Amino acid sequence: xxxxxxxxxxxxxxxxxxxxxxxxxxxxxxxxxxxxxxxxxxxxxxxxxxxxxxxxxxxxxxxxxxxxxxxxxxxxxxxxxxxxxxxxxxxxxxxxxxxxxxxxxxxxxxxxxxxxxxxxxxxxxxxxxxxxxxxxxxxxxxxxxxxxxxxxxxxxxxxxxxxxxxxxxxxxxxxxxxxxxxxxxxxxxxxxxxxxxxxxxxxxxxxxxxxxxxxxxxxxxxxxxxxxxxxxxxxxxxxxxxxxxxxxxxxxxxxxxxxxxxxxxxxxxxxxxxxxxxxxxxxxxxxxxxxxxxxxxxxxxxxx
Amino acid sequence: xxxxxxxxxxxxxxxxxxxxxxxxxxxxxxxxxxxxxxxxxxxxxxxxxxxxxxxxxxxxxxxxxxxxxxxxxxxxxxxxxxxxxxxxxxxxxxxxxxxxxxxxxxxxxxxxxxxxxxxxxxxxxxxxxxxxxxxxxxxxxxxxxxxxxxxxxxxxxxxxxxxxxxxxxxxxxxxxxxxxxxxxxxxxxxxxxxxxxxxxxxxxxxxxxxxxxxxxxxxxxxxxxxxxxxxxx
Ligand SMILES: Nc1ncnc2c1ncn2[C@@H]1O[C@H](COP(=O)(O)OP(=O)(O)OP(=O)(O)O)[C@@H](O)[C@H]1O
Ligand SMILES: [Mg+2]
Numbered sequence: 001x002x003x004x005x006x007x008x009x010x011x012x013x014x015x016x017x018x019x020x021x022x023x024x025x026x027x028x029x030x031x032x033x034x035x036x037x038x039x040x041x042x043x044x045x046x047x048x049x050x051x052x053x054x055x056x057x058x059x060x061x062x063x064x065x066x067x068x069x070x071x072x073x074x075x076x077x078x079x080x081x082x083x084x085x086x087x088x089x090x091x092x093x094x095x096x097x098x099x100x101x102x103x104x105x106x107x108x109x110x111x112x113x114x115x116x117x118x119x120x121x122x123x124x125x126x127x128x129x130x131x132x133x134x135x136x137x138x139x140x141x142x143x144x145x146x147x148x149x150x151x152x153x154x155x156x157x158x159x160x161x162x163x164x165x166x167x168x169x170x171x172x173x174x175x176x177x178x179x180x181x182x183x184x185x186x187x188x189x190x191x192x193x194x195x196x197x198x199x200x201x202x203x204x205x206x207x208x209x210x211x212x213x214x215x216x217x218x219x220x221x222x223x224x225x226x227x228x229x230x231x232x233x234x235x236x237x238x239x240x241x242x243x244x245x246x247x248x249x250x251x252x253x254x255x256x257x258x259x260x261x262x263x264x265x266x267x268x269x270x271x272x273x274x275x276x277x278x279x280x281x282x283x284x285x286x287x288x289x290x291x292x293x294x295x296x297x298x299x300x301x302x303x304x
Numbered sequence: 305x306x307x308x309x310x311x312x313x314x315x316x317x318x319x320x321x322x323x324x325x326x327x328x329x330x331x332x333x334x335x336x337x338x339x340x341x342x343x344x345x346x347x348x349x350x351x352x353x354x355x356x357x358x359x360x361x362x363x364x365x366x367x368x369x370x371x372x373x374x375x376x377x378x379x380x381x382x383x384x385x386x387x388x389x390x391x392x393x394x395x396x397x398x399x400x401x402x403x404x405x406x407x408x409x410x411x412x413x414x415x416x417x418x419x420x421x422x423x424x425x426x427x428x429x430x431x432x433x434x435x436x437x438x439x440x441x442x443x444x445x446x447x448x449x450x451x452x453x454x455x456x457x458x459x460x461x462x463x464x465x466x467x468x469x470x471x472x473x474x475x476x477x478x479x480x481x482x483x484x485x486x487x488x489x490x491x492x493x494x495x496x497x498x499x500x501x502x503x504x505x506x507x508x509x510x511x512x513x514x515x516x517x518x519x520x521x522x523x524x525x526x527x528x529x530x531x532x533x534x535x536x537x
Contacts, residue, residue, distance in 0.1 A: 174403065181389050181400050187351055188387040193375035193404035193452060 002145045007264040013152040013221065015260020016159030020214035021237035022244070022252035023166065024087075024207030030247035031183040031203045032099070037110040038090060040234015041117035042083050042208045046215020047225040048125055049079040051132060060133050072135060079216045080209040087208025088201050096197070114230075121227035129226040132219035155217050162213055163253050166206070170249065179203055183247070236263070239284050245297025254295060258283075317343045318354070319511045323489075325456065330478070330488040332498040332519065334532055335508035341491040342384045344508070345458045348489075349381045350374045361456070376404050380454030384461055384491075386445040390434030394425055397433050397444055401451025411451070418447035421477055439466045446477070456487045463494045475501055495532040499523045507532070 021043050028036045053075045054060075063071055094113050098106040140149045170176035181189040182199045190196055218233070219225055240259040244251025262283055266276040287295065318340045325331045333341050346352040348359060350371040359367045366377055375381075389397050398418060402411045419426040422443040428436060433444055446462055459478065463471040475497050482488050482501075492498035499505050499519040507515035507528060515528060522528050 177392075177396060177400060178403065180392065184389045184391055185387055187371075188383060188389065189400075190351065190371035191349060191375065191381045191383060191387075192400045192448070193372045194400075195370070195372045 003268055004265070005144075005146045007268055008261065009146060009148055009152060010267075011261035011264030012257060013155040013260070014264055015240075015257035016155045017214050017218050017221065017256075018233070018237045018240045018259050019253045019256025020159050020162060020210050020217070021233060022240040022256045023163070023249060024211045025238050025241040026244070026246055026249060026252040027179075027203050027207040029241070031179065031200055032095070032106075033103070034095060034106050034110065035238065036090075036095075036207075037107075037234070038094075038113035038117055039207070039211060040230030040232075040237065041114050041121070042086055042090075042230070043211040043215050043218070043233060043237075044121060044225060044227065044230035045086060045117065046079045046083045046212035047132065047219040047229070048121060048130075048215075049082045049212065050075050050216040050219050051125075051130065051225075053078045054133060054135065059135060061135075062133075062137055063135050064137060068135070068137075075135075076213060076216050079212040081212075083212025083215065084205040084209035087204040087211075090208075091201055091204040096200075118227055118230070125227060127227065129224045132223045132225060134220075134223060136220060151220055155221055158213070158217055159253075159256075162210060163249075166210070167249065169206075175199075175202060236280060239280060242294055243284055243287055245294025248294065248296045251294055251296035258295075317352075317511055318347065320357075321508070321511070321513055323506055323513070325487060325489050327455075328482070328485060328487055329503045330482050330490060330501055332490040332492055332495075332502035332505040333508055334492055334495045334498060334505060336531070338510070339508040340511045341508055342460055345381060345383075345460050345489070345491060348374070348379065348458065372404075375452055375454075378455035380449040380452045380457045382445045382449040382457070382459045382462060384464075386438075386441045388433040388436070388441050388444050388448070390432065392433055393430050394433055394436070394444055395429045397448050398425075398451050401448035402453075404452055410453075414451055414453060418450055421480070422447055439470045442466060442470075442474070446474070450481065450486075454486060456489060457481065458489045458491075460491045461493060462490070463492065463497070471497065495528075496523070 021040065024039050024042070025036060028034055028039070054071070057071050057074065059071050090113055094109050095106050098109060136151055136154065138150050140147050170179060178189065178194045178199050179202065181192060181194060182196050186196050189199070236259055237256065240255035241252045242255070243258060244253070244255030259280055262280055263276040266272045266279040269275065291297070321340070321344060323331070323333070323344070333344060335341050343352055347354050350366070350369045350373070354367065357367070358365060361377055361379060366374055369377065389400065392400070398415055402414065405411055419429070424440055425443055425447060428440065433441065436444060442462060442464070446459065449457055449459070462474050462478070466474065471494065478488060478490065479501055490498055490502065499522050502519040505517065505519050505522045506513050507522065515522060515525065517525070523533070
């Protein structure tokens, strides 16, 4: 029992990272029906950008007090902006020219962009794992025999704050409404006076910025990364998005946390970590058999 | 708005169409299925790029305008098939209609006007648009287009699929909107009623204008009667 609770804590923090990445998949799919395979690599870029910014700030060790707050804020915001811009550039040059092409074309392009990003990162930081400094003090609390590390709390809190902010933006601002309208009917959105190119670019900006934030968080959490990190994490986050109902923001968050939990609980079994992918994808297959639109997916038929 | 002049030469859909709509007129465009009526409106909005020709609005070329610029220039378009945002509430749909505007007070005033005109929408304000009946969706599409406070309002078959009572309401509303100073370009299958309220009308056949006259003259024309009004009136 105590092990189960421990894995629940681990799973929630893992899930927070997946959830942040899954949001980008689901936002992009919602607005242009593209599975942006390069998204996982944007997440890895987020970790490398964070490393680079920490390097520029001269941070290589634990921080405390005001410098902690300031340097972390600069790093997170910097990584988010840089990743957001990368996302916008990818959309502008790789996907927009193919917007009216058959669906397969942008999909293949997305895989190509993924390879490009991976190779660029390999050239930049080499093929081996790169350590990430332990910037946060990481005290651990033992509650009822369960160890909760500060960084785990941070990951979960951070993910939740980001999600709430995103939700507020999407549902309460004019630009958020423009994004939802564009996702539902692009032509009709244009007839409202919405600039759909700008709106789609904004979607990539936000989705990629969230991946950048996830990249920072993951650096802090795992204390290392490597150029190929986004492949596996991206696949799991994409699975999370599908599990929750692709195109649905709340679904992506729910799916992210669920995938994290499933993966962590799989660790309870002997050699469980080697089986975690099998378990995660089996759950996905089962959910899709019984609920093809995902857990929170819309089963509302679109009236035309 | 001074006038609108359009010529296009698009692969068969439209060939050399010229239409003129003067300020505060109601002009109607009638024609059989596939004649190119919807395409004409889409070209004006910028959703379809004409391969040849010119479109001007208020003396300025809007040929190369993207659709959002066309809206900002003052042209509202209630598209064929209603195209309401199904997963958004009626209120959100109407708010999106005013997307290009900033003056909160004026928007609230226009919202009140739309809701007064279509009391049914008032009752369903927080309901998802996708759950409205076809006729209610049509009212919403029209109301939404009005929310941009257009100088020219283009309506693509606003009476499609509506009960006779509702058709009468819609046509009364079109006249009222026009009386308040909005120019109307109306595409209709319901040729008789459209010609009754229109100052002028155009008949479109396979991408070409075949007749152009006052509404009354078109109604009296034997050719138009035979083809679009189901025989002698
Ligand atoms: N997206 C498109 N791709 C190819 N052809 C199209 C497209 N849209 C319209 N067309 C063709 O252009 C022609 C004109 O179509 P349009 O929709 O303008 O007709 P319409 O007069 O509005 O007809 P209806 O009364 O049935 O609405 C038709 O032959 C149609 O098949
Ligand atoms: Mg049509």
